[in-house]
Amino acid sequence: MSFANSARARISASLKAAFSSPLAAVLSVVSAVLIVAIAIIALRWSVFLAVWPWQDAELCSAARGLCWPFLVEKTRFILFGTYPYDLHVRPAAVSLLLCGLAVLTCRQLTGRGPSLSVRQLTLAWCLCICLAFVLMGGGVFGLEAVDPVRWNGLPILLMLSIIAVALAFPLGILLALARVQDTHWFLSRFATVYIEIARGVPMLTVLFVGIFVLPLTLPEGVGVSPVTATLTALVLFHAAYFAEDMRSGLLSLPAGQGEAARSLGMPYWKAMRLVVLPQAIRRSLPSLVNSTIGAYKDTSLVVVVGILDLTATARMSFGDPGWRGHAVEAYALVGVWFFLSCAFLSRTGRRLHNGKAG
Numbered sequence: 001m002s003f004a005n006s007a008r009a010r011i012s013a014s015l016k017a018a019f020s021s022p023l024a025a026v027l028s029v030v031s032a033v034l035i036v037a038i039a040i041i042a043l044r045w046s047v048f049l050a051v052w053p054w055q056d057a058e059l060c061s062a063a064r065g066l067c068w069p070f071l072v073e074k075t076r077f078i079l080f081g082t083y084p085y086d087l088h089v090r091p092a093a094v095s096l097l098l099c100g101l102a103v104l105t106c107r108q109l110t111g112r113g114p115s116l117s118v119r120q121l122t123l124a125w126c127l128c129i130c131l132a133f134v135l136m137g138g139g140v141f142g143l144e145a146v147d148p149v150r151w152n153g154l155p156i157l158l159m160l161s162i163i164a165v166a167l168a169f170p171l172g173i174l175l176a177l178a179r180v181q182d183t184h185w186f187l188s189r190f191a192t193v194y195i196e197i198a199r200g201v202p203m204l205t206v207l208f209v210g211i212f213v214l215p216l217t218l219p220e221g222v223g224v225s226p227v228t229a230t231l232t233a234l235v236l237f238h239a240a241y242f243a244e245d246m247r248s249g250l251l252s253l254p255a256g257q258g259e260a261a262r263s264l265g266m267p268y269w270k271a272m273r274l275v276v277l278p279q280a281i282r283r284s285l286p287s288l289v290n291s292t293i294g295a296y297k298d299t300s301l302v303v304v305v306g307i308l309d310l311t312a313t314a315r316m317s318f319g320d321p322g323w324r325g326h327a328v329e330a331y332a333l334v335g336v337w338f339f340l341s342c343a344f345l346s347r348t349g350r351r352l353h354n355g356k357a358g
Contacts, residue, residue, distance in 0.1 A: 053068045081153040087144065157300070175240070214233070226306065226307060
């Protein structure tokens with residue numbers, strides 16, 4: 001089937017679903033009207049009433065549209081914060097590297113990217129994470145050292161969210177397996193207590209524990225950076241939510257799946273890896289994707305412990321006396337970023353759930 005025929009088939013199926021009943025038709029028409037109205041308002045604000053980059057920035061004070069000179073002046077600050085201006089190539093490289101590998105991983109999962117083995121993909125992520133810390137921190141290979149306090153904006157958002165999800169997901173799987181098994185009573189109770197405590201405590205409390213309590217548990221003379229402490233807290237917190245998502249998938253499987261694998265002589269871990277977990281993950285995909293998106297957005301809460309993510313640098317950008325009153329432009333830029341990235345994650349989840357993976 002050609003691309004045009006495939007597109008026509010998808011459009012036809014969407015229209016049939018949109019007008020499958022009177023209520024669906026009404027909701028579809030109302031939604032379409034709202035989308036068009038919002039698009040017109042956004043177009044007027046960003047184009048027809050806007051002050052363009054080549055115009056005098058003083059016109060922004062009287063304009064009713066988007067102030068492009070503000071974005072030209074402040075975009076780099078919003079993206080990289082107080083990171084040394086002449087070293088912005090390093091956080092830019094880290095951001096591109098993390099985004100590129102995240103996109104590659106998502107395409108790999110849906111069967112649309114290069115065919116990499118799990119070992120190759122894991123190795124790529126380990127190298128990417130190490131390189132991200134080296135580029136941001138410097139102090140080696142002739143790179144100028146930069147204090148972690150100055151790691152701001154988009155790179156720190158990506159590092160915390162991507163690394164936290166990448167480490168929390170396998171930990172969540174182990175917790176879920178420990179909770180549902182009935183062979184080792186202690187492991188089941190430990191996993192249950194851990195998950196219930198983590199889910200019953202606000203995320204801000206966990207962050208404060210990671211920043212202020214975790215360093216106190218380390219031996220004297222051993223320090224931990226705020227980024228590492230925050231990352232540890234995020235991993236431990238989100239692992240509990242991934243564990244519950246996975247537990248729902250494990251409990252929804254017929255008991256005969258695991259029993260059949262064991263009857264074929266498979267050891268426990270091989271049966272989990274080849275038979276049980278692939279089916280459980282498939283059944284848990286909607287909640288897993290939802291938890292992933294939530295973890296990604298919740299990373300913005302790290303601002304309360306002094307780490308300036310993308311939303312914090314956006315707020316700082318219009319705190320400049322020369323650019324007061326341009327909060328809408330700053331938050332619009334951040335909102336577009338979050339919308340596009342979350343939409344990509346959601347689309348990847350739908351493709352996986354619909355069985356479009358190769």
